[in-house]
Amino acid sequence: MNETTQHEFSIEALRAGDRAEFARLVEAYSSPIYRLGLKMLGDQQNAEDVLQNTFLKALQHIGNFEARSSLSTWLYRIAANEALMLLRKKRPEVPIDEPASEDDEISLPTQFTDWADMPENELLSVEGRRHLNDAIHALPEKLRVVFLLRDIEGLSIRETADALNLTETAVKTRLLRARLNLREQLGHYYAERITSE
Amino acid sequence: MTTHHHHEHDHQLSCKELLGSISDYVEGELSDDLCQEIRQHMAGCENCRVVFDTFNKTIYLYHTSAGDTKAPVDVQNRLFEKLQLNDYIKRK
Ligand SMILES: [Zn+2]
Numbered sequence A: 001m002n003e004t005t006q007h008e009f010s011i012e013a014l015r016a017g018d019r020a021e022f023a024r025l026v027e028a029y030s031s032p033i034y035r036l037g038l039k040m041l042g043d044q045q046n047a048e049d050v051l052q053n054t055f056l057k058a059l060q061h062i063g064n065f066e067a068r069s070s071l072s073t074w075l076y077r078i079a080a081n082e083a084l085m086l087l088r089k090k091r092p093e094v095p096i097d098e099p100a101s102e103d104d105e106i107s108l109p110t111q112f113t114d115w116a117d118m119p120e121n122e123l124l125s126v127e128g129r130r131h132l133n134d135a136i137h138a139l140p141e142k143l144r145v146v147f148l149l150r151d152i153e154g155l156s157i158r159e160t161a162d163a164l165n166l167t168e169t170a171v172k173t174r175l176l177r178a179r180l181n182l183r184e185q186l187g188h189y190y191a192e193r194i195t196s197e
Numbered sequence B: 001m002t003t004h005h006h007h008e009h010d011h012q013l014s015c016k017e018l019l020g021s022i023s024d025y026v027e028g029e030l031s032d033d034l035c036q037e038i039r040q041h042m043a044g045c046e047n048c049r050v051v052f053d054t055f056n057k058t059i060y061l062y063h064t065s066a067g068d069t070k071a072p073v074d075v076q077n078r079l080f081e082k083l084q085l086n087d088y089i090k091r092k
Helices: A011-015 A019-041 A044-064 A071-090 A100-104 A126-137 A141-152 A157-164 A168-195 B015-026 B032-044 B046-068 B073-082
Strands: none
Touching: A011 A019, A011 A044, A019 A044, A019 A071, A019 A126, A019 A141, A019 B073, A044 A071, A044 B073, A071 A141, A071 A157, A126 A141, A126 A168, A126 B046, A141 A157, A141 A168, A141 B046, A157 A168, A168 B015, A168 B046, B015 B032, B015 B046, B032 B046
């Protein structure tokens, strides 16, 4: 899932303003960053805005990059901030502060259909894939961004925490809630597919 | 989910406790003892076994289909233009 981990970049060259090296960085990360934008915002135009703004900011600030975190985590941090900012612009009515208790509560499963052994071509049919995406968009954004970085882009818990300025404990809690929420949503969908056959 | 299967153990891991640890279990972050307890619980609790298998499968499906989404070529071209990196783009 993380097709970019094997890339090595010269931080020195990047910091010195080496255009060719920056172009390599853009090539390596344009798809992951675009994907993050698309899955956070849900449409291509906004995903492209996230992508362009991320690399414009990266270009602007690469001279000061201090390698406290890895280059990829740094890029994901910029991209996640861009995406969250755009989301707030789109829906200004959403309150910034959510109930404090929210992070501690996990909702108990209600879906106990065993769909895990369904054939993969059914689970990942065109319609199935569309449903996977719909389920992500139904997640609260605080959970969505954590799930995308950890389970879609393959960042570690530590890197996800770093990119989002969260504690590792907060990342783990949100990840658990995101995964349980998605499992529940997929369960409702796939259970119907099993029983209707 | 019920907790009545485990009267034979000293500590009975409840379904809710299992649920709270399920992510850490998948991440491989739990002690051997706790992993053992979780496996024992699942052997006697069909609901938790299903939740665990479908939980794992959920992560796997997203993981597997992540590569579906790539930045389209025209989007990449516009990005390179915006960054004034046209001279460096690799035409595919
Ligand atoms: Zn149980």
